[in-house]
Structure formats: structure tokens, C-alpha cells
Amino acid sequence: xxxxxxxxxxxxxxxxxxxxxxxxxxxxxxxxxxxxxxxxxxxxxxxxxxxxxxxxxxxxxxxxxxxxxxxxxxxxxxxxxxxxxxxxxxxxxxxxxxxxxxxxxxxxxxxxxxxxxxxxxxxxxxxxxxxxxxxxxxxxxxxxxxxxxxxxxxxxxxxxxxxxxxxxxxxxxxxxxxxxxxxxxxxxxxxxxxxxxxxxxxxxxxxxxxxxxxxxxxxxxxxxxxxxxxxxxxxxxxxxxxxxxxxxxxxxxxxxxxxxxxxxxxxxxxxxxxxxxxxxxxxxxxxxxxxxxxxxxxxxxxxxxxxxxxxxxxxxxxxxxxxxxxxxxxxxxxxxxxxxxxxxxxxxxxxxxxxxxxxxxxxxxxxxxxxxxxxxxxxxxxxxxxxxxxxxxxxxxxxxxxxxxxxxxxxxxxxxxxxxxxxxxxxxxxxxxxxxxxxxxxxxxxxxxxxxxxxxxxxxxxxxxxxxxxxxxxxxxxxxxxxxxxxxxxxxxxxxxxxxxxxxxxxxxxxxxxxxxxxxxxxxxxxxxxxxxxxxxxxxxxxxxxxxxxxxxxxxxxxxxxxxxxxxxxxxxxxxxxxxxxxxxxxxxxxxxxxxxxxxxxxxxxxxx
Numbered sequence: 263x264x265x266x267x268x269x270x271x272x273x274x275x276x277x278x279x280x281x282x283x284x285x286x287x288x289x290x291x292x293x294x295x296x297x298x299x300x301x302x303x304x305x306x307x308x309x310x311x312x313x314x315x316x317x318x319x320x321x322x323x324x325x326x327x328x329x330x331x332x333x334x335x336x337x338x339x340x341x342x343x344x345x346x347x348x349x350x351x352x353x354x355x356x357x358x359x360x361x362x363x364x365x366x367x368x369x370x371x372x373x374x375x376x377x378x379x380x381x382x383x384x385x386x387x388x389x390x391x392x393x394x395x396x397x398x399x400x401x402x403x404x405x406x407x408x409x410x411x412x413x414x415x416x417x418x419x420x421x422x423x424x425x426x427x428x429x430x431x432x433x434x435x436x437x438x439x440x441x442x443x444x445x446x447x448x449x450x451x452x453x454x455x456x457x458x459x460x461x462x463x464x465x466x467x468x469x470x471x472x473x474x475x476x477x478x479x480x481x482x483x484x485x486x487x488x489x490x491x492x493x494x495x496x497x498x499x500x501x502x503x504x505x506x507x508x509x510x511x512x513x514x515x516x517x518x519x520x521x522x523x524x525x526x527x528x529x530x531x532x533x534x535x536x537x538x539x540x541x542x543x544x545x546x547x548x549x550x551x552x553x554x555x556x557x558x559x560x561x562x563x564x565x566x567x568x569x570x571x572x573x574x575x576x577x578x579x580x581x582x583x584x585x586x587x588x589x590x591x592x593x594x595x596x597x598x599x600x601x602x603x604x605x606x607x608x609x610x611x612x613x614x615x616x617x618x619x620x621x622x623x624x625x626x627x628x629x630x631x632x633x634x635x636x637x638x639x640x641x642x643x644x645x646x647x648x649x650x651x652x653x654x655x656x657x658x659x660x661x662x663x664x665x666x667x668x669x670x671x672x673x674x675x676x677x678x679x680x681x682x683x684x685x686x687x688x689x690x691x692x693x694x695x696x697x698x699x700x701x702x703x704x705x706x707x708x709x710x711x712x713x714x715x716x717x718x719x720x721x722x723x724x725x726x727x728x729x730x731x732x733x734x735x736x737x738x739x740x741x742x743x744x745x746x747x748x749x750x751x752x753x754x755x756x757x758x759x760x761x762x763x764x765x766x767x768x769x770x771x772x773x774x775x776x777x778x779x780x781x782x783x784x785x786x787x788x789x790x791x792x793x794x795x796x797x798x799x800x801x802x803x804x805x806x807x808x809x810x811x812x813x814x815x816x817x818x819x820x821x822x823x824x825x826x827x828x829x830x831x832x833x834x835x836x837x838x839x840x841x842x843x844x845x846x847x848x849x850x851x852x853x854x855x856x857x858x859x860x861x862x863x864x865x866x867x868x869x870x871x
Contacts, residue, residue: 289316297328299355302335302369310374314343314387317350328353331369331398338374338405344388344417354397360430360455360713361487361738367711368397368430373404384410390418394425399709403433407706409461410434416441421479423448430455432709433694435462437472437497445476445576451483453738455713458702459491460692465518465543465683466550468492468692473501477576482507485744487717487736490672491516491540492679492692498523499553501575504584506530509758510728510747512717512735514668516540517676517683517692519628524556525567525636526574528585529595531762534728536602536735537563538660539673543680544613544625555633562630564598566639566649591646597762598640599652602724602734604659605629606673615677616684625684630844637844643765643825650826652767653836655734656795657723664716668695723797727834729754729768766826767833779803779832784856784863791868792839798823798854799834806859810835813853820847828858839869 289312292299300316303309317329328351331337354368373382381404387393393414402413412434416422424439424447431438431454438456441447449471459468468491471481481496481503488495488511495516498506506527513520513535520541521532540563547558555561556573569589571578581589609629616625631654632640640651662669675693682690694702697714718739719725727734730750737744747754761768779801787796798810808828812820821842823835837854839847849871855864 286316286319286321289319291332296324296326297330299330299332300337302332303338304336305332310338310340311343313337313352313371314339314341317345318343323348325349327351330355331371333368334366335369337369337371339372339386340374340376340382342382342385342388345390345393347390347419349392349394350389351394352396352398353394357397357428359453359738359741360428361717361736362712362741364712367708368399370399370401370707372399372401372707373410375404375406381406381408383408384412385415386410386413388415388417389422389424390416392423392425394427395429396425396427397429399430399432400438401431401433401707401709402438403707405707407703409706411436412438412440414439416444416447418444420444420446421448422446423450425450426452426454428453430457430709430713432456432458433461433706434459434468436467437469439471441473441478442475446479447473447476448480449478449482450480451486454486455489456487456491457489457709457713458694458696459488459493459516460694462492463689463691464493465688466493466553469495469497469518472497474499477501477580478503480505480507483511484509485511485736485738487512487514487738488516489514489668489715490692490695491518493518494522494553495520496522497553498527499575500524500526500573502526502528502580504529508532508535510534510732510735510737512536512538512739513540514538514717515672515676515695517542517680519543519554519561520563521565522553522561523565524554524570524573525565526569527566527596528589528593529762531597531758532564532601533597533599533758533768534601534732534734536660536724538604539606539609539669539676541628541630542605542609542612542676543628543683544616545628546623546625557635559633559635560626560628560630562628562632562636563601563603564596564632564636566594566596566636568639592648594646595648595762595765597650597652597758597768599650599761599768600655600728600734601653602655602657602660602727603631604656606659606669608673609677611677612680615681620684632844634844637842641822641842648762648765650761650765650767652824653727653834654795654838655723655727655797655836656838657721660717660719660721660724662716663718663720664714666697666714668715729757764827766828767824779830782858782861782863784865786865787854787867791870793870795836795838796867796869797834797836799832800856800858801832802828802830802858805829806861809857811855812837813855814847815851815853820852
């Protein structure tokens with residue numbers, strides 16, 4: 263199929279719209295109720311713009327109109343297009359999951375060249391109402407192997423929604439979705455696959471979403487995979503998002519900040535994710551200060567700061583609209599729990615190489631879960647009762663099934679990229695991860711299909727580490743678990759919302775739904791001895807105020823892991839051998855002490871560097 267397509271492309275590379283079609287039905291091969299199956303480039307004798315021309319001519323579209331794209335169809339555009347001010351739904355014919363699917367390639371929506379040879383590759387679909395794109399490959403790139411800055415752009419009116427469901431996106435100089443001209447945009451991402459977010463030498467560029475000048479209403483991402491990114495993934499900047507929700511996502515080799523923010527978020531859930539070799543670019547004080555930490559601190563995966571009204575995006579108007587004129591500490595709700603983290607030891611070379619080549623200010627690592635100020639705020643339960651840090655599961659490499667160089671060759675690549683980004687005159691561009699039989703320079707607008715990775719994994723700590731014992735990360739890599747998860751998805755969402763609003767962690771239940779342990783039990787930590795992390799598990803037969811603390815052998819308190827109310831259930835916390843300030847402790851014997859209501863238990867553990 264692909265060889266035939268590529269042969270035809272040779273003859274029609276610069277083809278543009280023939281403009282022989284006069285009405286909507288000229289672009290439709292079949293009608294099924296309110297669903298119109300749209301002809302592609304080849305159906306229309308090498309005519310570009312068949313999708314956007316059909317939408318433009320469909321002036322009498324019913325409210326439920328769906329534009330269905332053919333399996334393997336080519337929907338090339340040689341111009342940017344502003345969608346009409348009505349809901350638009352674009353759906354590929356098959357609902358085969360992008361991560362694990364096979365068969366014919368899904369439909370491709372991308373740019374191409376016009377009659378003069380100019381390429382359309384940026385802002386190709388501009389939405390001013392609600393837009394849903396499902397079961398399709400979408401590329402901000404053109405058939406001449408050029409790539410653009412973004413694909414989806416919110417324009418003209420506030421309150422737009424974009425839903426990306428089971429979408430594969432590759433290639434971008436900046437981000438895939440941007441909303442720089444309007445406020446209140448809602449971005450919902452599910453079951454999608456983002457790869458090779460690179461193409462520009464700037465360390466900040468190459469991610470999924472950005473909104474430079476306005477408050478976004480909602481960003482949700484669930485059961486989606488992100489592989490190979492050169493820059494910042496989800497940019498919040500100084501503009502708080504009314505609701506940010508990241509659950510069961512996988513990030514691999516995403517070098518910039520995963521969540522770029524001043525730390526002003528007020529409603530943020532980060533749970534059940536798997537972060538691998540990501541958030542690795544080094545930091546020096548003041549780097550990218552207009553987008554990053556205002557205290558000139560390195561940014562970990564999670565960054566929270568006190569609000570500065572002079573810097574707050576949206577200012578008092580935003581506070582008046584959503585928080586009745588004042589944001590209180592009780593309004594700052596952030597839930598971070600049951601996330602897996604792994605950094606390859608080779609990545610330590612990034613800071614070492616940068617500092618060895620410079621004699622100015624010292625660069626430091628950003629391979630942190632939180633910086634020191636963020637950690638202090640999460641620990642200050644009296645001042646910030648709804649900033650909740652639960653378990654970070656840090657149990658080594660996931661042992662992916664088929665990394666195909668992703669965890670070997672590309673680790674060397676992200677080291678080289680991250681070292682080069684420290685140079686003010688950097689011109690190095692991150693290499694794209696492609697299979698040998700599908701090089702990007704030959705098949706630029708044809709991604710690997712089926713996708714090259716199989717990110718199912720065998721590490722038991724991650725396999726059972728999620729809420730209700732589900733695997734961490736994108737569950738599309740575990741189809742049977744995904745089906746079972748979907749059966750209880752609404753309950754999980756409700757439980758996460760409750761935990762966020764009550765300022766408590768999420769229980770990991772090993773037993774049947776609704777069951778509770780019969781007695782109060784504190785288990786021996788595992789592994790023991792340990793390095794670098796260990797897990798502490800306990801059972802609660804009933805609701806109780808719980809305090810779990812670490813002491814050294816002299817009785818000095820080292821760290822409070824949790825100090826919150828818990829419902830009945832089984833809980834697991836991870837200690838990464840750091841103190842309250844995030845500093846690594848010395849080798850030796852430590853005591854962990856659990857107090858739950860009137861019950862108190864303690865046990866010894868050994869940390870070996």
C-alpha cells in the first residue's frame with residue numbers, strides 16, 4: 263500500500279486543488295445518516311484540500327455532522343484553514359488503538375506544497391468552536407519534508423474545546439496545539455501517541471501544548487504516550503489552568519520540563535503516570551526565567567510556588583471570575599500520587615559535561631521530583647492543607663518489551679542534545695527516532711506503522727503500582743488491563759477528585775472492591791537493605807489520621823512522609839532516602855514510625871549507598 267502511494271506522490275508532489283468540484287457532495291463517497299465519508303487526495307485525481315473543501319462547502323451541515331476519513335487516506339492541505347464557527351467532528355474509519363494497532367495505516371492529515379512549491383505546514387486547522395479529531399494521524403509537516411510550528415490553533419472566540427482521541431502526531435518545531443489568541447480553551451487528550459517532537463534548535467521548543475498570553479480553562483491528558491521531545495511538553499507559564507489533569511500517561515525521553523510553570527496552579531492532578539528519562543535538561547539560575555521558576559530554582563517534575571499577583575497570568579480579573587476575588591491556601595489543590603520515575607544513570611553526564619566545558623555559573627540537574635521550595639510547601643500541611651504528595655515509585659528501569667533503541671541509542675542522543683542546549687549559539691537539532699526501514703528523510707509524512715515501540719513492561723513495581731493495582735503509565739500498552747480499567751474509570755475519576763478536594767492520598771487496594779483490611783499492620787519495608795528507594799506498606803482497618811515518619815538511629819526526625827487522614831485500605835509509600843530539604847541522607851539504619859489514631863508501630867530499615 264505504502265509503495266503504491268509513494269509512487270503516485272512522485273507524479274503529483276506539487277499538486278493542488280483542481281477546483282473542479284462545485285458542491286459538498288462532489289467530495290463525498292458515501293453518506294450514512296449524518297456521517298459523510300470524505301474522498302481523499304487520490305480519490306479526487308491528486309487534488310489537495312478535499313477535507314477542508316468539503317467542510318467549507320457543507321453550509322447546511324446538521325448539528326451531528328461527522329466527517330469520516332478513509333483507512334489509509336491522504337488528506338493533504340496546501341493552505342491554512344479556519345474551521346466554521348460550529349462543532350466539527352473528524353473521525354478515521356477504524357478505532358484501532360494507535361499504540362498497539364496494525365493493519366492499514368490510519369488516515370493522514372498533513373500539509374503539502376502548492377503550485378508554486380510553497381509548503382503549508384503550520385496552523386493547518388484553526389478552530390473557533392468545538393473540534394474533535396479521532397482515529398487519525400495528524401502532522402504539522404508537509405510532503406516536501408518540511409515541518410511547521412503547530413497544527414491546531416484556537417482563534418477568534420473564547421471557550422473553544424479541542425478533543426484529541428486516539429490520534430498519532432509527529433514532527434513539530436514548537437507544539438501540536440496552541441491557544442495564544444483566546445482564553446478559556448479546553449484541551450482534552452486521550453489514548454494518543456506523540457513522537458519526535460523536535461525540529462528546532464531552541465531547548466524550549468518541541469512539545470504538545472502552549473498558551474502564551476491567556477488562561478487555559480482545562481488541560482486533560484489520559485492514557486497517552488509521549489516519546490522523544492526536545493522541549494517543554496505542556497506549558498502553563500504564569501497562567502493558572504482552572505483544571506489540569508494528567509492520569510495514566512507515559513513519558514519517555516522528553517528532555518525539557520514536562521509541566522512548564524511558575525508554580526501558580528490551583529487545581530492540578532498528576533497520578534498513575536510513568537516518567538522515564540524525562541525532565542533532564544540542566545539548569546542555571548535565571549535560565550528561561552520568563553517561563554520557569556521565579557526563585558531561580560531548578561524545576562522538578564512538579565513545581566509549586568506562592569502566588570505573586572504582579573506576575574499572575576490573568577491577574578485580578580481571573581481571580582474575580584473564578585475565586586470570588588481572592589485565592590486562599592485552601593484553593594490551592596494539587597494531588598501528586600502513584601507516579602513512577604526512572605532516570606538512567608548515564609544522564610548524569612549532562613550536568614558533568616556542561617560544567618566541564620564552562621567556567622561561569624554552575625549548572626545543576628533538574629532530574630528531581632520537586633525542588634526544595636516546592637517540597638517545603640507540600641510538607642507544610644497547616645499552611646497548604648490541599649497540596650498532597652503521595653508515593654513516587656522509583657524502582658529502576660521499567661524493562662520495556664520493545665524499545666528498539668529507545669532506551670539505548672536514544673539515551674546517547676538526548677545526552678548530546680541536552681548538553682548542546684546549554685550553548686547560547688546552539689544549532690544542534692535532536693535526532694528523530696525512526697525505524698531503519700522508514701527513515702524520516704524519505705517518508706516524512708508517513709510515521710512508523712505499526713508504531714515501533716512496545717512500551718508494555720515487566721517491572722513488577724510499576725505493573726502493580728497504580729490505583730487499584732493497575733499498571734502505571736499509558737494502559738493502551740496493556741489491552742486487558744485497559745479494558746478492566748475502563749469498567750471502573752468513572753469510579754477512579756471520582757476517587758481522584760475526592761482525594762484532591764480532601765487533601766489526601768489515594769489508596770492502592772489489593773483486595774476486592776469495597777473490602778478493608780481486618781487489622782492495623784505495618785509491613786517490613788521492601789527492598790531492605792535498599793538503594794536508592796524503598797517501599798513502606800501498611801493496612802488500615804478504618805479511617806484514621808495517619809502520620810508516617812522517618813528517624814535516624816539517634817532518634818532525630820529525618821522526614822515526614824505523610825501526615826493526612828486516610829480511609830480504610832492498604833497504602834504504599836516510597837522513601838527515596840532524602841530528608842525534608844530533599845538532600846540525600848547517609849548510609850545507615852533508620853526507623854520508620856507509623857501512627858494511625860491510637861495505634862503506633864515502628865520498624866527498622868537499612869540504607870546502603
